Amino acid sequence: MTATPRDAVTAWWQAMQDRDPEALARLTLPDYLASGGPAGRSTGRAALVAEATAFFAEARIDEWAVDGMEVREYGDAAVCSYDWRESGVHLGVPFVMRGLATDVLIRRDGGWRHLAHHVSALPDTAGDETDPGHEGRER
Known part of the structure; x- marks a missing residue:
């Protein structure tokens, strides 16, 4: 599944672009928590899947990037912070959005899964040329 915490974060964003709620379900633990996203705060994998399915019906992500990731592993737990x-x-x-994120991941059943995801949006940067090579994947 996801060999490293970094792989799990990358898989998360790819599942969002692929509009794949089943992949998101596989990447999360049943007691998943989220805050800072469109719903504000949500609890549980079922809530994530429902919110993602509703989002996918109205929207699509054409490109994404994850930059500056810091990973801290503590045995079977990891914290990832990134732009x-x-x-x-x-x-x-x-739309164009950017921000800061922190994910808490747990190693379970041979892969890393999301326990918590928090995002803080930053001001719109449409036309920002500081990221000219934005390719829609982790860098």
């Missing part, structure tokens, strides 16, 4: 950026279309309107 993220995504662009796409929501209800027919293009």
